[in-house]
Amino acid sequence: MTGRDRIVIVVLAALAVVAAAWLLMLAPEREKASKVGAEVSTAQAQLTTAESEVNAARSAEAGYPAAYTSLVSLGKAVPTGQEVPSLILQLEQASNRKQVEFSSITSGGGTGSSSSAVAAVAAAGFTQMPFTFVFSGGFFDLYKLFQQVNRFTLRTSSGSVEVSGRLLTIQGVQLTPEASSSSGTPSGQLTGTITATAYVLPASQGVTGGATATSPTGAQTTSSSASSSPATPAVIGAAR
């Protein structure tokens, strides 16, 4: 064996040792380090997500009183029950203020309607309640009454919805002149027949979803035992 052969053998052996050290020790460790680095990134992302959830939850908690008040207010526009008495009172108050006589109310959309007052719409979140109202008054007074009915639930200039009564959607209006009973000549009064729809929340939903003024349902607070939703007042400020 010459000296050159010895050198080649030594170099090859050295290379083998280096390769073995890389493959058996260093590479797995580096791979593991990289894997742990990825796990750190994942854990960091999870923490960020959880912290953002906490922030959102705290924000929701801070805004709870306002949201509760707003939801109760919306319950005036769309109550849980039919609340026909309060609807009648609201219309009576509105018509009295506009010098209009509130003659009649018929549930179910008037002529040809079904016996049920509630027309359940299969795909609807709110249940529709069709009504037919009959008013008597001058054209100008009826026009003001329409304005008043619209203002029960009104979008303000700021974009928010202001609720002071039941949300009604008028679908049809018929105005006909009233004949004077004695002479048969027109009395100047009109009979306004209005076909309108009120809305009711689904039976599965309460006005506030079971929340109380202090905490929502399921919140771990001292008042969590109170889970019944407050009843919507039967009579509310219909015409402020």
Next chain:
Amino acid sequence: MRAFNLIPADERSGASIGAGKSGGSAFVVLGLLGVLAIFALLYGQASRQISSQTAKIATLNTQAQAAQAQAAKLAPYVSFKTLHEQRVQAVDQLVDSRFDWAHAFHELGRVLPLEVALTSLSGTIGSGSGSTSAGADTAAGASKAASAATGATTVAAGSSSAATASSTSVASATPPGSVPTFTLSGCATSQAAVALTLERLRLIDGVSAVTLQSSTKTPGASSGGSGGVCKGPVFAMQITFDPLPTASATSSSSTPSTESASAVTPTTGSPTTAAGGAR
């Protein structure tokens, strides 16, 4: 004289400088040791990194669990907020989908000529050409709103009570795209007054078409509808309004229809024309 090589025999024949007796193997071994030292350094760094990162993971996981527990504790508030937003959106949608009847009547009173008296006025909101009844409108409106993806309000499951709300949509009785129509019948002093009425009715805000159904002048005096005598032609005409705007259009609109109605103060003279027309 013969030359004599003074170099030692083992250092002759081109042997490399510094190779020494090992023939350079010592340098290879030294290089190997150097590389292995670098490897050891890298290994140590990697091990240290692993241990520190593992500790960091444990810390992060602990913090994340604490945050998740806090978020879970406050979850009912988030659910309630979601319920509130959905309810507001649903009511918004219904408010925006209403036709402004008051404004339409105000406009009618504003444009109706003095030479015309109305005997009846019927307004309906239909899904098509405007001849459907209100009862049919309800069903048509419901299906139309259900199919309108833009107008639908999706309710996600929230708290235990809100979870029962499931996925629902709000169907307005006057869904977007519905066409309000007024059918007028009355008496005019002349056919020219009928023509003038047709022209004037086109001035109403939001009217898309005004069509005459009939205008008939009978030789003798005919009934005005409620005891009154009509000496001129008896007419019937239909006013078709623009379709109700979609949810996206109403949300982008800065001036709501109800506000525009309330902003307009009706004149005292014109509405009396319509009222007087019905006399």
